[in-house]
Amino acid sequence: MKTNIATTSEQSDRLLRCGVSADTADMMFTPHNTLSVEPYKEALKDRGYIPAWSLSALLELLPKAIDIDGYTYRMSAYFEDPDEPVIGNQWCLFYKPKKSTEKSHYIDDVPMYAPDLIECAVLMVEWLTRHNYKLNEI
Numbered sequence: 001m002k003t004n005i006a007t008t009s010e011q012s013d014r015l016l017r018c019g020v021s022a023d024t025a026d027m028m029f030t031p032h033n034t035l036s037v038e039p040y041k042e043a044l045k046d047r048g049y050i051p052a053w054s055l056s057a058l059l060e061l062l063p064k065a066i067d068i069d070g071y072t073y074r075m076s077a078y079f080e081d082p083d084e085p086v087i088g089n090q091w092c093l094f095y096k097p098k099k100s101t102e103k104s105h106y107i108d109d110v111p112m113y114a115p116d117l118i119e120c121a122v123l124m125v126e127w128l129t130r131h132n133y134k135l136n137e138i
Helices: 011-018 042-047 055-061 117-130
Strands: 028-029 050-051 065-068 069-079 091-097
Touching: 011 050, 011 117, 055 091, 055 117, 065 091
Parallel strands: none
Antiparallel strands: 028 050, 065 069, 069 091
């Protein structure tokens, strides 16, 4: 299994299309398509550098809680059991009710399952911005 430590250039493009500021990227791809752990600088854009986000930078963008229909929902994540025949070996990010007595609100209009947590976080950013939730600024 290949493990990424940062967004791919395609994922970075998706984040930028969501309005995520390139200034929040804590890494960058060089013009030679190598990953640099130096924070991205907008001044390098014209020289072919592409912003990249580590998992920790992505998770910092996600609000810890959101309001859905007047109820507070907290961010949650889990890894699906690899023995689960349908969605095994997948991560899931979702918002769950703050109080256990409230109904759970699984985000079902976007596949929140992905084989890696970085892709899950990118999917969550896309869902949040599509539903007009404000991302954290880092």
